[in-house]
Amino acid sequence: xxxxxxxxxxxxxxxxxxxxxxxxxxxxxxxxxxxxxxxxxxxxxxxxxxxxxxxxxxxxxxxxxxxxxxxxxxxx
Amino acid sequence: xxxxxxxxxxxxxxxxxxxxxxxxxxxxxxxxxxxxxxxxxxxxxxxxxxxxxxxxxxxxxxxxxxxxxxxxxxxxxxxxxxxxxxxxxxxxxxxxxxxxxxxxxxxxxxxxxxxxxxxxxxxxxxxxxxxxxxxxxxxxxxxxxxxxxxxxxxxxxxxxxxxxxxxxxxxxxxxxxxxxxxxxxxxxxxxxxxxxxxxxxxxxxxxxxxxxxxxxxxxxxxxxxxxxxxxxx
Numbered sequence: 478x479x480x481x482x483x484x485x486x487x488x489x490x491x492x493x494x495x496x497x498x499x500x501x502x503x504x505x506x507x508x509x510x511x512x513x514x515x516x517x518x519x520x521x522x523x524x525x526x527x528x529x530x531x532x533x534x535x536x537x538x539x540x541x542x543x544x545x546x547x548x549x550x551x552x553x
Numbered sequence: 554x555x556x557x558x559x560x561x562x563x564x565x566x567x568x569x570x571x572x573x574x575x576x577x578x579x580x581x582x583x584x585x586x587x588x589x590x591x592x593x594x595x596x597x598x599x600x601x602x603x604x605x606x607x608x609x610x611x612x613x614x615x616x617x618x619x620x621x622x623x624x625x626x627x628x629x630x631x632x633x634x635x636x637x638x639x640x641x642x643x644x645x646x647x648x649x650x651x652x653x654x655x656x657x658x659x660x661x662x663x664x665x666x667x668x669x670x671x672x673x674x675x676x677x678x679x680x681x682x683x684x685x686x687x688x689x690x691x692x693x694x695x696x697x698x699x700x701x702x703x704x705x706x707x708x709x710x711x712x713x714x715x716x717x718x719x720x721x722x723x724x725x726x727x728x729x730x731x732x733x734x735x736x737x738x739x740x741x742x743x744x745x746x747x748x749x750x751x752x753x754x755x756x757x758x759x760x761x762x763x764x765x766x767x768x769x770x771x772x773x774x775x776x777x778x779x780x781x782x783x784x785x786x
Contacts, residue, residue: 481626488619488674520673528673531666538655538663539627 478547481539482509485532490517506546509536518551557609558587560602567605575609580678582609612675612683613638616645619674620687623667629656643685645671656689661696664689697730704731707756708738717757722747728754 479498487493490513497512513521522529529549536547559574561567564586572578588604613636620634624647633648649656657664668687676682686693704720711718723731728745731754735743742762744755 481623484622484626485670485674489670489677491677520677523669523673527669531669534658534662534666535623535627535670538658539629 478507478536478539479509482511482532482536482549485535486511486513486521489520489528490514491520492517505544506548507540508548508550510550510552512552515553518553521551557607558604559607560604562590562602564603564605567603571605571607577609578680580610582607584608612643615675616643616671616685619671620645620647620667623670624656631656641684643683644688645685646688646691649689653690653692657692661692664692700727700730701734704734704756708735708741711741711756711758712738715758715761717755717761719746720754720756722751722753725752728752731756 479500483496483498486496486498490496492514495512495514495517499510499512501508501510511521520528521532523531529551533547533549536549540547557571559567559571561570568584571582571584575582584605584607586603587606588601590601590603616636617634624631630651631647631649635646635648637644637646647656656667658666664687668685671687672683672685675685688694700723707718707720720731732743735741735756740759742757742759744757744762745752746755747753
């Protein structure tokens with residue numbers, strides 16, 4: 478899952494080296510904290526949050542277990 | 554992928570000559586210096602040219618890699634990725650024999666998301682943007698035919714009852730199809746109402762449309778006096 482997120486985000490940004498992903502499991506929810514270069518955050522979010530929304534949809538579809546929630550947060 | 558070799562005095566000279574030769578931008582190719590060359594003794598004897606190997610990155614290959622990587626990471630299996638180009642639009646069809654719905658998602662949300670992300674990825678560094686349509690087993694094409702059929706039925710109905718009919722909310726691409734279809738009908742007009750995701754098309758007879766156009770909503774509120782006068786009339 479982290480690999481999927483990492484691959485997508487790194488292909489979107491100009492500075493892939495400063496991408497950091499932290500995975501935190503809380504019983505039925507997995508939280509992914511994403512850090513990126515300041516100039517790239519806009520690219521990850523996209524117009525009206527379209528890109529981040531698309532990433533969230535992809536992650537939820539790839540979520541292995543039923544009833545498991547994935548949460549994606551961008552940390553500034 | 555094509556491999557092309559060029560020789561020249563210096564690395565930068567070879568690259569710029571290559572770019573003008575094939576009319577390419579920096580993002581269109583990769584290169585590897587296979588021989589650094591040497592300027593020789595006192596620039597007189599035994600000078601060797603710099604050799605560079607170029608590979609022109611094809612959009613098709615790039616697209617295939619992006620889709621393959623994402624689907625592999627999502628553990629979604631598929632048979633093949635077909636890419637056809639027409640009128641500068643890339644039609645990508647993912648061939649998948651089982652669980653097609655898995656890749657389309659609820660009301661094509663997953664497919665649309667995937668298309669959006671691939672679009673962002675491929676156009677990141679391009680000055681000339683690439684247009685693409687992502688499809689699974691011809692799903693979008695089938696949907697389009699279904700929409701056309703539905704719109705045609707409504708067109709017949711509007712003509713018959715001479716009253717306007719409002720369609721369910723459609724996406725931009727879908728609305729375009731309906732608008733184009735109604736354009737061919739001389740006695741009908743279309744209008745869009747609503748905002749954002751809830752934009753709907755209204756198909757109406759021509760004379761009804763004229764009434765609507767002749768009575769536009771006032772942009773500013775009329776002054777109190779004039780308003781009163783109008784009411785009095």
